[in-house]
Amino acid sequence: MLKIVLAISCLFFIVSCENKESKNALPYYNSANFDALFLTSAEAKKQINHVIANFNMTDQHNKTITQKDIEGKIHIANFFFTSCGSICPKMTNNLMAFQDKFQSEKDIVLLSYTVMPWQDSVSVLNNFAIKNKITASNWHLLTGKKEAIYKLARQSYFAEENIGFEKDTSEFMHTEHLLLIDKNKKIRGIYNATLQLEIQQLIKDVDVLKKE
Numbered sequence: 001m002l003k004i005v006l007a008i009s010c011l012f013f014i015v016s017c018e019n020k021e022s023k024n025a026l027p028y029y030n031s032a033n034f035d036a037l038f039l040t041s042a043e044a045k046k047q048i049n050h051v052i053a054n055f056n057m058t059d060q061h062n063k064t065i066t067q068k069d070i071e072g073k074i075h076i077a078n079f080f081f082t083s084c085g086s087i088c089p090k091m092t093n094n095l096m097a098f099q100d101k102f103q104s105e106k107d108i109v110l111l112s113y114t115v116m117p118w119q120d121s122v123s124v125l126n127n128f129a130i131k132n133k134i135t136a137s138n139w140h141l142l143t144g145k146k147e148a149i150y151k152l153a154r155q156s157y158f159a160e161e162n163i164g165f166e167k168d169t170s171e172f173m174h175t176e177h178l179l180l181i182d183k184n185k186k187i188r189g190i191y192n193a194t195l196q197l198e199i200q201q202l203i204k205d206v207d208v209l210k211k212e
Contacts, residue, residue, distance in 0.1 A: 025212065026180075026205055029187040032158040041212065044186070051185040053156045057113070057142035057149075060125035065111070065140050070185070074209050075109040076202065077157050078178045078193050079149075081116035082128045087176045091193040092132050095139075095178075101203055103136035107183075108206060110139040113153065115173045117143045158187065178202060182209050 027036035030050045039047060054067045080088040102108045114120035125141040150173055153159040157179045180189030180202060189205050191198040
């Protein structure tokens with residue numbers, strides 16, 4: 001009788017842990033329509049096949065940044081251009097909270113891709129960083145080939161919600177979306193970077209991912 005009770009207790013504990021993980025974990029996003037999928041890590045391994053594709057960019061310090069720089073790390077991605085006078089200044093200003101919170105953490109990275117690489121050269125990005133007091137070594141302002149950036153933005157990050165695959169690289173991209181990516185390069189969150197409350201939620205969600 002005691003063995004049966006212990007077996008039932010163990011089973012209840014295992015189920016409770018699984019339910020707790022599913023309830024408390026962040027959702028996964030597997031497609032451009034951003035349907036939230038709440039899964040355990042075991043379920044995600046089987047069901048979530050979308051990951052951020054390989055890339056090769058250059059940051060404001062003229063350093064080459066590739067997928068190797070985010071392997072096994074949590075990273076955040078947004079898209080901007082230095083001459084933007086509307087949503088980009090708000091995004092940059094709000095992301096200073098990220099710099100304040102995570103600048104000393106090597107396993108958390110912020111990638112800000114320019115959507116005007118023909119204008120935003122390495123020197124322009126460097127001047128932008130200086131002007132905006134971007135000093136964190138884990139915050140990379142990235143430039144590269146337009147086609148590569150736009151394809152990565154739309155087909156990997158789904159940066160334009162619901163239209164990730166409907167636009168080609170000939171159409172200009174301008175979005176306030178901020179994407180949270182886990183250590184396995186799977187999308188776990190989408191936020192409006194122009195809103196401070198959304199940035200605060202992002203910071204909380206990063207802390208959740210750190211515990212996974």
